[in-house]
Amino acid sequence: MNTLIFRSVAPFLTALMIMFSIFVLLRGHNEPGGGFIGGLIAASAFAIYGIAYGVAAVRRALWFHPMSIAGSGLLLAALSGFVSILAGVPFMTGIWIYPRLFGVEIPLATVMSFDIGVYLVVVGAITSIALALEEKERD
Numbered sequence: 001m002n003t004l005i006f007r008s009v010a011p012f013l014t015a016l017m018i019m020f021s022i023f024v025l026l027r028g029h030n031e032p033g034g035g036f037i038g039g040l041i042a043a044s045a046f047a048i049y050g051i052a053y054g055v056a057a058v059r060r061a062l063w064f065h066p067m068s069i070a071g072s073g074l075l076l077a078a079l080s081g082f083v084s085i086l087a088g089v090p091f092m093t094g095i096w097i098y099p100r101l102f103g104v105e106i107p108l109a110t111v112m113s114f115d116i117g118v119y120l121v122v123v124g125a126i127t128s129i130a131l132a133l134e135e136k137e138r139d
Helices: 003-026 036-054 055-062 065-087 110-139
Strands: none
Touching: 003 036, 003 110, 036 055, 036 110, 055 110, 065 110
16 A cells, blocks of 8 residues: 555645644534544544654654643643633633734634644544554554
8 A cells, every 4th residue: 555656645635634634623613523523634644644654754743742642632621621610610611712913803712722632632542543553563
């Protein structure tokens, strides 16, 4: 399966899938999609890149260990819930703020930070599993 055509297309396909996963992540705030589906798409992109170029190339592309990414996502998701406790409402209640950036009002919510945390957990965990399986297969 490691053909010249596949190796030529893999970087473009990976970049396209990562962009699409971010689109799905951000779209899921108000419509179907979200952190879990976006994370699966991103992990699939890294798996394709790993099949084409090997585990070492994916590890270089990620910068951080996949389980560190999953851990930071879990921390972000948990902190998103604790913000509501600090605001005096039940755990995991959505809190919105509306800061202005360059004269444009930007709505930010703890719901979105929770989705980003889930995205990171899924990307980190699934990519870690895929890389471990790919390493075993190549041995």
